[in-house]
Amino acid sequence: MPCVDKSFLLLTGVVVFYFIYLLFGGLVFSIIERPVEDQLRRDMEALIQDFLNQSCVNQTSLEHFLVKVMKANAYGVSVLGNSSPTSNWGLASSMFFANTLVTTIGYGHSTPLSDGGKAFSIFYALLGVPFTMLVLAICVQRLMYPLVLTPVSLLQRSGLDPRPATVVHFLLLLVLAVLFFFMIPAAIFSTLEESWSFLDGIYFCFISLCTIGLGDFIAGSQENQKERNLYQISVMIYLFVGLMTMCLLLRVFHRMADLHGLTTFLQLPHSEG
């Protein structure tokens, strides 16, 4: 009983501290980057006005103009007037950015403009990436009994040999993961995001949960979405639980590979527990 308590305490403590770390990151990024972004936004507005006031637009002046526009766009500052100027560095958006750093997804939809922001990104990820790996490992460890060891022993008691039991269990887990972390979320995202097809939804889920994070599709990044902050926080929770599931699948696959002699064949270290 005291062992269970300690384990539960550790898990809760780590998750709470993780949330505080994200909040801290969000705050610092917001403080560092928001003024720089505001300045860039004002510069862009002036640039647009200057451009519109020009008597004649030629190739050279247009290119000059576009270079600046695209540079601002790369930092997540759009020059389009009809979009309400929601900051990329408000608290929720900054936490979202901090989250994409520590999970190594790194969409890059908004990136630090200032040297201070870059330096803080390095420092923040240096601690945050291993910390996230630790949090995920601890969560997966807690899920091993209910989701892996118990079901496999149930399968074995129902008459399956150990090896086929692990295969059946892995496939079952895989089907559930594909359903609950790819199919259903993709359906939801393609409903919530105006221009997304179902394939776009699957593509977003897959590219995110593999931590590739290309950043061409990001749920909750449209400026005019309703309840955008709530949406971004939901996406963050989806990403965290999804990554946890990916880690669990990898761990279960490793155990299965051990049991089937694959790890020994490749002369690699075995999984434990």
Added chain:
Amino acid sequence: MPCVDKSFLLLTGVVVFYFIYLLFGGLVFSIIERPVEDQLRRDMEALIQDFLNQSCVNQTSLEHFLVKVMKANAYGVSVLGNSSPTSNWGLASSMFFANTLVTTIGYGHSTPLSDGGKAFSIFYALLGVPFTMLVLAICVQRLMYPLVLTPVSLLQRSGLDPRPATVVHFLLLLVLAVLFFFMIPAAIFSTLEESWSFLDGIYFCFISLCTIGLGDFIAGSQENQKERNLYQISVMIYLFVGLMTMCLLLRVFHRMADLHGLTTFLQLPHSEG
């Protein structure tokens, strides 16, 4: 002796097959995406000409124009005429893209435009990401004797206790890694890339080797660089060896944490070997 041979054969086979897999990915992405990109490039040229031929530019027509320009830019197609129209989907660039997929870095400087490209990205990463993890694990396993077990036992024979020996060894490895995979490459990149400061170089190395890959700084992505293909291939090799070093450091850290009782304290599985 036959064991060493088998191990060497396995390593060589896996690395050669990995290169073939990257080449295959590059070829397919190039075949799928190049025509789509060419079409987009032609559309953009027409758009620019239409825009320049307009008698008067107002806010609405400018915004309409900019929406299209920024969308093309997000796919890596620049509308600027002075940049020579080097394709993002030539063989070397497509291999570079395939490489950023399978290593999960995913800069997103160019992303698939077509549904076929997106579907192939999913399929390619589905096999490629675990494959890359396997290749890295096999390489790291081969490096354990010369870079970890031998130096630690040397340190122990020179009079250090096992625990301090692992700490000294880890710190030594860390300093070497920082020097050879962050400091020196950052200096080189900030020389080769026109607009990069040394901090930008460090930021690129760090964001890449953590596999975050924000994509705001990418070595070898300027269109007018000399020997761009050779440069991109060198960056790919740097990234691969760098990631291997990161995996090695993580493994060594895990071993050290085991020895110091940290893994047991956190109730996590131990490292092996």
